[in-house]
Amino acid sequence: MNRPAHPPRTLAVLVSGTGSNLQAILEASRSGKLPLEPALVVSDRAQAPALDRARQQGVPAFSLERETFPSRSSWESALCEKLDQYRPDLVAMAGFMRVLRAETVQHFAGRLLNIHPSLLPRHPGLHPHRRAIEEGDPEHGATVHLVIPEVDAGPRLARIRVPILPDDTELLLIERTKQAEHRLYPAVLAELASGRLAVTPDTVFWKGARLESPLEFPFS
Ligand code: GRF
Numbered sequence: 001m002n003r004p005a006h007p008p009r010t011l012a013v014l015v016s017g018t019g020s021n022l023q024a025i026l027e028a029s030r031s032g033k034l035p036l037e038p039a040l041v042v043s044d045r046a047q048a049p050a051l052d053r054a055r056q057q058g059v060p061a062f063s064l065e066r067e068t069f070p071s072r073s074s075w076e077s078a079l080c081e082k083l084d085q086y087r088p089d090l091v092a093m094a095g096f097m098r099v100l101r102a103e104t105v106q107h108f109a110g111r112l113l114n115i116h117p118s119l120l121p122r123h124p125g126l127h128p129h130r131r132a133i134e135e136g137d138p139e140h141g142a143t144v145h146l147v148i149p150e151v152d153a154g155p156r157l158a159r160i161r162v163p164i165l166p167d168d169t170e171l172l173l174i175e176r177t178k179q180a181e182h183r184l185y186p187a188v189l190a191e192l193a194s195g196r197l198a199v200t201p202d203t204v205f206w207k208g209a210r211l212e213s214p215l216e217f218p219f220s
Contacts, residue, residue, distance in 0.1 A: 007195035008089030008111075010039040014096035019050025020178060021094035021115060021185050026057045028186035035193045039086040042079065044098050060086075066098070076104045083108075090192065093147065094185065102149040109201035112147040115185050117177045119159055120145060124152030129173040132164060140164050140173055142181045143214065144188045146199055155204050156214035157197060160184040184217050191219060 011029075013022050022041060028034035041054035046063040054061035062082055069075035083091060093114040105112060118128035120143040132140045141161040146154035160180045164173060191197035196207055197215075204211040 007193055007198070009035075009037060009193070010086070010088045010090070011036045011189065012039055012083050012086060012088035012091045013041045013054075014091065014093045015041060015043045015048055015050035016045050016097040017048055017050060017095050019048065019053045019095065021181055022050050023053050024182035025092070025094065025186050025189065026053065026059065028190070030057065034186050034190045036090070036189055039088045040083070042082055044096070050095070072101065073103075076101055080104060080107050090189070092185070092189065099151055100147070105147055105149050108147075110146070110199055113144060113157070113188075113199075114147050114152070114154075115142055115144050115181055116152045117142045117174070117181065119143060119161065120152055120156055127170075129177060130170045133168055133170060133173060137164055140177055142177055142184055144185060145214075146201070146204070148202075155199075155202060157199070157204050157211070158184060158188045158191075158215035158217060158219070160217035180217075187217060187219065188215075191215075 013025060015022050026038055029036060029038055038059045041059055041061040043051050043063045044066055046065055051061045051063060064075065064078055064082065066075045069078065091108050091112045119141040123131050129140060139161050141159055143156050143159045145156045148154040160183065162176045162180050198205040206215060
């Protein structure tokens with residue numbers, strides 16, 4: 001698959017909840033560390049605090065609640081339509097708690113990213129922190145990957161590691177991992193904006209060559 005013609009310039013963010021990753025992205029953009037313009041934020045929950053964070057920074061923010069649509073496909077069509085109005089070069093899921101249908105993933109193929117709080121391929125899906133502690137993992141972390149129809153299984157761009165400490169609880173590990181996510185996601189997006197990192201629907205490139213295993217933060 002050929003590399004994209006030009007690096008991305010605009011970004012949409014999909015959220016469902018608190019939006020601390022969104023906040024990290026917006027702050028990086030505002031400070032100039034991330035040369036991507038946040039075009040819009042969309043939430044599947046009208047009450048998501050993430051929407052307020054976006055509005056406070058002057059970013060257009062919309063909620064599209066699944067329950068207000070007659071079917072999953074009509075909701076996803078509305079989501080595609082809203083995103084298409086703004087024509088974002090990238091769509092970043094940041095705590096977006098919905099699995100999108102294959103048609104929708106295909107619609108955004110090569111532009112749709114997600115952050116998952118584990119060192120993928122370990123612990124895809126729910127409760128990754130709890131499972132990492134229960135299974136005695138020595139470390140944990142977060143991964144930014146391309147979205148494909150299979151959950152948390154798309155080509156990986158980059159990971160960041162955090163230690164698992166002897167007395168860790170799930171909550172402590174969630175918080176430590178989130179702090180790491182806030183460093184990783186803006187950094188990955190900045191590399192995409194610079195063109196050093198590039199994605200197609202099924203391939204990740206780093207400095208012009210196909211990336212075989214994910215970058216480890218900090219990148220060099
Ligand atoms: C993050 O841990 C993200 O990786 C996961 O959901 C959490 C969202 O947190 N998918 P926030 O809304 O960004 O604070």
